Amino acid sequence: MNRRHIVILLFIFAVGAYALTELSVSLSPYVMISQAKASSVSVQVKGKLIKGDGAITQDKQSLHFILKDENGDELPVSYGGEVPENFEHATDVVVIGKYTDGIFHAEKLLAKCPSKYQKEGQNK
Amino acid sequence: MIGVIGFFFACLLSILAFALYLPGGNGKKKTFQAANKIYYASVICTIIASVFFLQAILADKFQYAYVLEHSSKSLGFWYKVAAFWAGQEGSFLLWFLLHGLIGVYFLKKNKMEQPTFFIYVMVQAMLALFLLAKNPFMLAQMQADGAGLNPLLQDFWMVIHPPVVFIGYAAFAVPFAYALGNLLGRQPQGDWIKKSLPWALFAWLSLGAGIFMGGYWAYKTLGWGGYWGWDPVENASLVPWLSGGALVHLLYLARREPAVERLAHFSAILTFCLVLYGTFLTRSGVLSDFSVHAFSGDDSYILLAGGIFIVIGIAFAIFLYRYKSLPGLELPTKTESRAFLLFIGALLFYVIALLVFIGMSMPFFSTLLGSPQNVSASFYNRSLLLPVAMLMLALVFSPIFDWLGNRSVNSLEFYVIASTGMVAGCVLCLFYGLWTPLYLVIAAFSCACLAVHALFSRKMSLPAVISHMGIAVLVVGIIFSSAASTTEENLVFSADQPVLQVYGRGLSYAGANMSEDYRFARYEFSFGEDSLTLLTKLTSDGQLAAKEPAILHEALGDFYLAEQNKNLSMSFKPLIILVWLGCILITTGILMALAKQIKK
Numbered sequence: 001m002n003r004r005h006i007v008i009l010l011f012i013f014a015v016g017a018y019a020l021t022e023l024s025v026s027l028s029p030y031v032m033i034s035q036a037k038a039s040s041v042s043v044q045v046k047g048k049l050i051k052g053d054g055a056i057t058q059d060k061q062s063l064h065f066i067l068k069d070e071n072g073d074e075l076p077v078s079y080g081g082e083v084p085e086n087f088e089h090a091t092d093v094v095v096i097g098k099y100t101d102g103i104f105h106a107e108k109l110l111a112k113c114p115s116k117y118q119k120e121g122q123n124k
Numbered sequence: 125m126i127g128v129i130g131f132f133f134a135c136l137l138s139i140l141a142f143a144l145y146l147p148g149g150n151g152k153k154k155t156f157q158a159a160n161k162i163y164y165a166s167v168i169c170t171i172i173a174s175v176f177f178l179q180a181i182l183a184d185k186f187q188y189a190y191v192l193e194h195s196s197k198s199l200g201f202w203y204k205v206a207a208f209w210a211g212q213e214g215s216f217l218l219w220f221l222l223h224g225l226i227g228v229y230f231l232k233k234n235k236m237e238q239p240t241f242f243i244y245v246m247v248q249a250m251l252a253l254f255l256l257a258k259n260p261f262m263l264a265q266m267q268a269d270g271a272g273l274n275p276l277l278q279d280f281w282m283v284i285h286p287p288v289v290f291i292g293y294a295a296f297a298v299p300f301a302y303a304l305g306n307l308l309g310r311q312p313q314g315d316w317i318k319k320s321l322p323w324a325l326f327a328w329l330s331l332g333a334g335i336f337m338g339g340y341w342a343y344k345t346l347g348w349g350g351y352w353g354w355d356p357v358e359n360a361s362l363v364p365w366l367s368g369g370a371l372v373h374l375l376y377l378a379r380r381e382p383a384v385e386r387l388a389h390f391s392a393i394l395t396f397c398l399v400l401y402g403t404f405l406t407r408s409g410v411l412s413d414f415s416v417h418a419f420s421g422d423d424s425y426i427l428l429a430g431g432i433f434i435v436i437g438i439a440f441a442i443f444l445y446r447y448k449s450l451p452g453l454e455l456p457t458k459t460e461s462r463a464f465l466l467f468i469g470a471l472l473f474y475v476i477a478l479l480v481f482i483g484m485s486m487p488f489f490s491t492l493l494g495s496p497q498n499v500s501a502s503f504y505n506r507s508l509l510l511p512v513a514m515l516m517l518a519l520v521f522s523p524i525f526d527w528l529g530n531r532s533v534n535s536l537e538f539y540v541i542a543s544t545g546m547v548a549g550c551v552l553c554l555f556y557g558l559w560t561p562l563y564l565v566i567a568a569f570s571c572a573c574l575a576v577h578a579l580f581s582r583k584m585s586l587p588a589v590i591s592h593m594g595i596a597v598l599v600v601g602i603i604f605s606s607a608a609s610t611t612e613e614n615l616v617f618s619a620d621q622p623v624l625q626v627y628g629r630g631l632s633y634a635g636a637n638m639s640e641d642y643r644f645a646r647y648e649f650s651f652g653e654d655s656l657t658l659l660t661k662l663t664s665d666g667q668l669a670a671k672e673p674a675i676l677h678e679a680l681g682d683f684y685l686a687e688q689n690k691n692l693s694m695s696f697k698p699l700i701i702l703v704w705l706g707c708i709l710i711t712t713g714i715l716m717a718l719a720k721q722i723k724k
Contacts, residue, residue, distance in 0.1 A: 015475050019482055019507070026503035027486070044498060082348055082688045096500065108500070 028096050033073035037099050044096045045075060045104065067093060067104075075099075079106040087111045127176025128261045130169045134220070135252040137166030142249035145242040156238070160231060163245065167224040174221050177214070177260055181207050189264035190214060196272035203273050206283040210273055212407060213260035215286060220251045222287075222294040230298075235319070240305025246438070247297045247396075250431045257427045275661040275669035281341035285334055289361055292331025293399050296368065298323035299375075300396035303389045304439060307446040314382065320392060321375045322721040328368040329714040335361055336707035347673040347686040349695050350606070351703065354501045359484035360402030366477035367395040370470040372714075377466045380527060384467065386450045391470070393443055397436045398481075404432045410488050461529040465522055472515040479507050505606075509562045516569035516599060519592050520545075523580040532583045538576065545575030552600075556608040556698050563607050570596040570603075587720060591713025598706025605681070605700035615692040626651070626694050627683065649685065651676060656685050677701065 028042040036045045047067030049056075056065045062080040069075070077095050087093075090111035097106040144159035181204050186192045194214070195207040209215045227244055230236035236244060276282075299320040306316040338358070339351035352358060371391040378388040404410075408425035458464060483499045490497040520542055526532040549571030553564050573596040581589045612626050623630045629652035636647045647658040656674035663669045673686035681698035 011471070015478060018510070019479055022479070022503060022507035023482065023486075023499065026499050026506070027497050028500060029497045030490075042500070096498070 032071055033067070033069045033075045034071065036075065036104065039099065042096065042098050042107070044094060045069070046092060046094045047075060049090055049093045050074070065093075067095065075104050076102070077104045077106050079109050081107070081109065084109065084111045127173050127180065130172035130176065131217075131255075131259070131261055134166050134169035134173050134224075135256050137162050137169060138224075138245070138252040139249045141166055142242075142245045145238070145245055163231060164228065166248075167228050170217075170221050170224045173261075174217060177217060178205065178208055180261075181205075184270070186268070186270050187263055187266045188260075189262040190260045192264050192267060192270045194270070194273060196270040198269075199273055199278075202283055203278050206277070206286075207273050209286040209290070210277060213255075213258045213262075215290065216251065216254050216258055217260050218287060219290045219294055220248070220255055222291055223248050223251060223297060226294055226298065236301070237305070239308040240301050240316075243304045243308075244297060244301040247301070247435065250435050253431045254428055272663065275663060276345060278661070279341055279345055281337045285337040285341060288330055288337065289334030292327045292329075292334055292368075293364075293403075295323055295327035295330060296364065296396045296399055298327070299371065299392040300439070303392035304442050307389060307442050307449070312385075312446070312449050314378075314385065317375050317378050317385075317388065321372075321379075322718060324368065324372050324375055324392070324395075325714055325718040325721060328365065328372050329711065329718060331361060331365050331368060332707075332714065333711050335365055336704075336711065339707075340704060343700075344675060345670070345672050347671055347688065349609070349611070349673075349684055349686065349697070354483070354504045356484050356487075357406050359480050360406045363402060363477050363481050363484070364395055364398040366473050366480070367391065367398050370473035370477070371395050373466050373470045373473070377463060377470070381463050382451050386447065387470075389443060389450065393439050397439055398477075400432045400436060402484075404429055405484065405488060410491065458529060460525060460531070462522075462525040462527055463529075465518055465525065469515065469518050469522070472511055472518060475511045476508060476515070479511065480504065483507075509566065512599060513562060513566045513569060516566055516573055516596065519573045519595065520569055520576055522588075522592060523576055523583045526583070533580050538580075541575050541579050542572040545572035548575070549600075552604075556604055558604070558608050560607065563603050566603055567600060570600045585717075585720075587713045587717035589713075590716065591710050594706045594709025594711075594713055596706075597702050597709055601699055601702030601704075601706055605697045605703060608698045609695055611693055611695040613691060613693045615694060627696055631685075631694065649674065651683065651685070656683075658685065658687060 028044050029039075030044045030046065031039065033045055033047065036043050045067065047069040050066045050068055056063070058064070062078050063083055064076065064078050067075045067077055077097075079095065079097075084090075087109070092111075094110040095104060095106035096108040097104055099105075141159050141163040144155055144162065147155065180188055181191050181195050182201075184191070184195065184197050190211060190213050191207070194210045195204055199207070207214070209218045227241075227248060230241065230244070302316040302320045302323075306312045335358075338361075342353070343349075343351035371388070374384055374388040374391050378384045408428050410425070483503050487498050524531060524533050524538055546568040549568035550564060552571065553559070553567050558564065558567070574593055577584075577589050577593050577596070584592075615624055615626065615631065617624065617633045623632045625631075631649060631651050634648040634650050634655070636645060638645050643662050645660040645662065647660070649656045649658070654676055656676060658674045659672040660668065661670040661672070671687050673684055675685070676683040679701075681696055682700045684695040684697055686693060686695075
């Protein structure tokens with residue numbers, strides 16, 4: 001263990017500690033709907049988009065829809081950002097945000113299609 | 125048919141050539157000669173396959189699944205050409221082709237000896253495996269017309285952006301092969317550095333130019349107001365670029381400081397491994413829950429992941445096994461020297477790369493650990509500020525020492541100029557109302573860096589001065605265009621209010637018109653004395669395909685009119701022109717450095 005090794009270790013330790021502190025504030029865990037309702041921090045939820053008359057509504061400020069996860073729980077979501085072009089065709093939707101006052105306020109929305117470049121439902 | 129046969133021969137012959145090179149340096153000369161011939165044959169087959177593939181797209185042969193999915197009859201010539209690399213299979217074929225062509229250059233000019241060339245062919249064999257799993261010549265049920273190219277991608281920059289990125293990817297295999305080949309040799313030599321440097325520069329140049337084009341395309345086409353979204357696909361190209369930057373600096377340094385040879389080997393190997401890792405993340409489908417960009421996954425990901433991790437594993441096994449054969453000297457620790465600054469600069473590149481790497485890998489690692497998580501864009505926007513500030517500080521000092529460790533400029537003069545630059549940076553922040561301390565620090569250091577490089581430009585090589593200034597200009601542009609940007613949302617015109625006051629100018633709607641072929645709708649606006657046009661692209665069956673923003677460029681910043689979420693909004697992006705100017709300067713600087721290396 002000479003001086004060089006100590007310097008290298010200290011450097012790695014400092015960078016690692018910095019990265020971990022930064023990470024811990026910005027992680028949003030991937031959870032089920034029941035957990036999302038109980039969580040006080042920002043989380044990610046994946047669910048099926050419920051379609052049908054009046055299931056998806058849009059007012060001037062934001063888009064409202066309902067997600068259903070594998071356990072059958074339902075989650076009302078409100079989203080104020082830009083809606084992806086493929087949203088209407090999406091089956092699975094990932095939302096990132098926080099659950100407050102009975103509504104999940106999404107900051108980010110990912111509509112999951114097979115691929116941006118490929119059409120839905122084709123076999124490979 | 126010839127294309128398909130050529131394709132399979134290309135893949136199989138590449139793997140065969142690799143197998144024949146495998147016995148290594150003690151192998152018989154005849155085997156090598158045969159292997160060389162097979163290698164040439166494999167590249168010729170690749171060229172044949174590529175030509176036929178391109179011809180299949182141009183001639184609308186929709187019996188091929190790829191052509192059906194990525195092209196259509198009505199597509200213009202250049203967009204048909206772009207369909208070649210619009211999908212997974214085609215882009216792998218392009219990479220394979222570029223890799224093979226570079227390989228032929230080395231073999232023909234006899235510039236790559238064994239076992240270096242063996243490593244190079246190993247990468248090619250791996251690409252051949254990918255292609256066998258993702259065959260671009262897959263047949264589909266014949267249909268009258270194809271799905272066409274996503275109209276968002278129908279843009280000049282999107283036509284040339286992917287091949288430029290892939291040239292960078294392919295070229296990073298060269299320093300990788302030289303470093304590993306050198307380690308496999310009996311006694312590692314220093315001459316691999318001189319041979320690798322132009323290729324590292326070329327790869328860095330190409331990948332950087334590709335990234336810049338992608339950013340510019342996003343800004344002028346996507347309409348969300350930015351040029352960089354920290355999407356996994358973007359990050360997967362940024363991390364190798366950062367590592368490549370460290371590599372270039374370490375190679376320059378290693379020519380004078382044998383102590384960094386170990387690090388230079390490590391960097392050359394790591395850079396290409398990061399290219400492969402990024403390919404794995406974005407192509408295997410592990411991110412498909414997290415990114416709209418990433419290609420979708422299917423069973424072929426096992427082969428992809430297997431191939432990539434075997435190559436990465438072999439590379440690091442060789443490095444660790446032969447590590448001790450490299451001189452383990454004291455690293456440059458004399459703080460007042462150019463060597464130390466270069467060394468610190470390279471390390472800072474790696475700190476930034478590591479942070480981006482952690483962010484982009486988070487979904488993958490956390491899935492492995494059983495609780496999938498992702499980081500938000502704010503992770504990058506916040507955590508990178510400190511290392512970027514440090515990098516800018518290191519850049520401020522870069523002209524003051526020469527290679528021999530002497531101070532090449534007068535201290536007083538240097539500090540006066542640097543302080544003036546810092547004050548100028550603070551004034552700029554004041555003007556745009558930017559008060560966050562770290563932004564202020566970064567802007568101040570960047571302006572100091574510009575001032576110092578401009579006034580002491582003779583103390584360093586010109587390419588370095590230009591690219592360093594490019595980095596400073598780029599950083600200033602990024603900080604101001606994002607942190608000082610403002611937006612006026614929900615602009616609605618009505619009968620009582622036909623003219624809205626936005627940013628002190630009158631904005632009014634001046635009507636819409638449709639192009640003759642019904643593929644473009646133009647919405648005209650007048651803004652002050654200028655006119656703005658929002659362009660909406662439609663697909664052939666009249667569906668909405670893409671909405672492009674209208675941008676008015678002015679000296680102080682851009683006015684960015686876009687329709688988002690059925691709402692019209694206008695943003696002011698201060699100094700965004702500096703982002704593009706910085707990119708151009710960096711590219712020019714690296715190009716000049718490359719020209720200098722080639723001349724030698």
